[in-house]
Amino acid sequence: MTEEFIYQTEQFADVKILRYQVPGFEDLTLQQKELIYYLSEAAHCGRDILFDQNNKYNLLIRRTLEAIFLSYDGDRDCEEFKKFEVYIKRVWFSNGIHHHYSMDKIMPEFTEEYFGELIANSNYELLPLKANQDEIDLLTRLSEVIFDENSEAKRVVLNPEKDLIESSANNYYESVSQKEVEAFYKQFDKGDVDRPISAGLNSKLVKENGEIKEKVWKVGGMYTEAIEEIVFWLEKALPIADSELQKQALTKLIEFYQTGDLKTFDDYSILWVKDLDAHVDVVNGFIEVYGDALAIKGSWESVVNFEDLEGSKRTKIISENAQWFEDHSPVDSRFKKEVVKGVSAKVITVAMLGGDCHPATPIGINLPNAEWIRKEHGSKSVTIDNITHAYHQASLKGGMLEEFAYSEEEIARSKEFGHLGGNLHTDLHECLGHGSGQLLPGVGMDALKNYHSTLEEARADLFALYYIMDEKLIEIGLIPNLEVGKAEYDGYIRNGLLTQLTRIELGKEIEESHMRNRQLIAKWVFEKGAEDNVIEKLEKEGKTYFVIRDYEKLRALFGELLSEVQRIKSEGDFETGKLLVENYAVKVDEPIHKEVKERFDKLNLAAYAGFINPEYHPVYKEGIIVDVEVSYPMDFAEQMLNYSHKYSFLPNEN
DSSP states (O other): OOTTSOOEEEEETTEEEEEOOOTTGGGSOHHHHHHHHHHHHHHHHTHHHHHHHHOTTHHHHHHHHHHHHHHOOSOSSSHHHHHHHHHHHHHHHHTSSBOTTTOBBOOOSSOHHHHHHHHHTSOGGGSOOOTTOOHHHHHHHHHHHHHOTTTTOBSSOOOTTSOTTTTOOSSSEESOOHHHHHHHHHSSOOSSTTSOOOTTTTEEEEEETTEEEEEEBSTTSBTHHHHHHHHHHHHHHGGGOSSHHHHHHHHHHHHHHHHOOHHHHHHHHHHHHHOOSOSEEEEEEEOOOTTSTTSOSOOEEEEEEEEOTTTHHHHHHHHHTHHHHHHTOSSOGGGSOSSOOOEEEEEEEEEEEEETTSSSOOSEEEEOOOHHHHHHHOEEEEEEHHHHHHHHHHHTTSOHHHHHOOSHHHHHHHHHHHHHHHHHHHHIIIIIITTSOOOOTTOOTTTTGGGHHHHHHHHHHHHHHHHTTOHHHHHTTSOSSTHHHHHHHHHHHHHHHTGGGGGSOTTOOOOSHHHHHHHHHHHHHHHHTTTTTSEEEEEETTEEEEEESOHHHHHHHHHHHHHHHHHHHHHTOHHHHHHHHHHHTSOOOHHHHHHHHHHHHTTTOOSEEEEEOOEEEEEEETTEEEEEEEEOOOOHHHHHHHHHHHHOOSOSOO
């Protein structure tokens, strides 16, 4: 990678826009480059699906905003229009009108009256109008959704005192209650009790004329216009698949899209996890369930990548020692896998991000999610090195570490070992954490309901935290010394108790599952270690800090909590899981929150980051691709408009 590369291009609201490089692309074979191009096109084609999954008004609103952005002929230099520009960028960034992390509706800083002026002075032909509908009708339709803070207020509601389905503004359900959803899927035929399909993963559940039924996302079903395009590009990729197993897996994925059959999706997942030969790889489909309060429905996503061979030496060592880590885990032997199967891990270079992985993206992935496939066939884990590298480069001049770390020793340790510690944490979290342990017979993935995602992320984090301070990592050559583990402990506690609060609005509780997980762990070990002063809360010059005083005792506490969270998951202990999350993960210390926000605001930093994708340009000679070139755009808005122009396949309402 070239360090003179410009990583950050702009900043607005609470977001900074970054770019990432794709080192090694030029060294791929022509066939691999062409494969990445086709898979990248497939990754773009599902963009509208995610917008619509997030809220049923999102496509209508996005297209209205884009028509204004492209054609408004009024004053574009005034403050009101600049506020409009920020709003449309936030909608692009969050794939809809709700904040990508907090799930709260993004409220415009311009007025409803100004919105009417924008529509009235934009090109009528570009507006997403129905037949016999005019601008006034469109304005009337959208005003409540956009400007009323009580309408479509929160995309995902996890508050157990509310009906989680009726109060969530996502588009996974319509006219059904939480009780009706739970009853529907309780009676749903999941097939083999030991190998159940992921019931409901690829459908919208609706009530029509008193009948509850699924609208399946497939060719010929809901979202068919976009899914047909995804299939088109996957079929282009088939003849040049990077391995025979990859060809078989892509064939099954296409069949899944064509039929909507979840048994076929499991067949695809098994082939995908077994394919360890392909250098180029892809995630494509309805995958993660964080966007559904009941953790049933899968959001559409795609990640196109190829292996970083040098970086993968680290994850290969972890994979080869997977059984040792499982055997020495501090959890009850009943919940351990006797034989760890098929744990593969690698470091990857992302070539393209799509759907729920763009613009904001994970830094690691562990799939498939079906527990029985993990147990019988294993899982694939990846750490995304070029993304973590871009984050690291963009953060070097921010001043965040200096503001929230207590001592020069802590700062120096973070600068020397923090990047390695963070990557190792991701390796252990994705490769071993998610892949570890087992459910007791009869316990399903849905047992923990709205607490599933938080507790699963906590389990994986705790696994990583427990082992990152283990001498075994020195023995197998992953770390030079335990200072790497200490740097990761410093950063994790600092983030869990302080810095992640920069992402929460004052007066709000924590809603996002990963953030809940981090506070749950940090707050629990702080409380349980108080008597031994394991973590000390200090004040210096009016500022609050949390300083680790005993790393070994802290590790023991991580192990103790890991044991309990694994038990909760393995037994499906909903009530204890609920108490753990509600007592430690949700509530915010208001005085500390206010202080952290004030300290952070002075740094003029953005709490969140996302990426502009690279672009791939096939070079043709006599109708045949002879090369594929990569470029790195600088303009976020231009890329978003380009995507909307080229990949808008769905109707305004679905």
